[in-house]
Amino acid sequence: xxxxxxxxxxxxxxxxxxxxxxxxxxxxxxxxxxxxxxxxxxxxxxxxxxxxxxxxxxxxxxxxxxxxxxxxxxxxxxxxxxxxxxxxxxxxxxxxxxx
Numbered sequence: 483x484x485x486x487x488x489x490x491x492x493x494x495x496x497x498x499x500x501x502x503x504x505x506x507x508x509x510x511x512x513x514x515x516x517x518x519x520x521x522x523x524x525x526x527x528x529x530x531x532x533x534x535x536x537x538x539x540x541x542x543x544x545x546x547x548x549x550x551x552x553x554x555x556x557x558x559x560x561x562x563x564x565x566x567x568x569x570x571x572x573x574x575x576x577x578x579x580x581x
Contacts, residue, residue: 485527485530485531485533485534485536485539486527486528486530486531486536486539487527490524490527491524492528492538492539492542493520493528493538493539493542496518497518497519497520498542498545500514500517500518501514501515501517501518501520501525501546501549502545502546502548502549503549504517504518505546505549505550505553506549506550506552506553506556507553508553508556508557508575508578508579510578510579511525528542528543529543529546531543532544553579554579554580557572557575557576557579560572561576
């Protein structure tokens with residue numbers, strides 16, 4: 483299946499910002515997409531085009547991946563900083579995001 487279909491819009495700056503904002507805070511992709519008003523199927527086509535190094539999708543894909551890494555690092559830092567304390571919330575977030 484082709485990555486991008488004729489007539490598919492590229493992500494707007496606002497959509498990219500919203501998606502990356504929510505992903506970097508631990509939202510699952512479907513939640514981040516809903517907040518940005520982007521259908522999952524379109525998002526998946528953007529990521530496939532990014533994987534094929536088609537611009538502007540490659541830049542978008544790199545920013546999405548960076549947002550995911552940012553959240554993972556924040557969560558890991560929290561877990562490490564709070565070793566030996568009640569980590570129920572961190573465990574819940576970790577399991578939600580990385581199940």
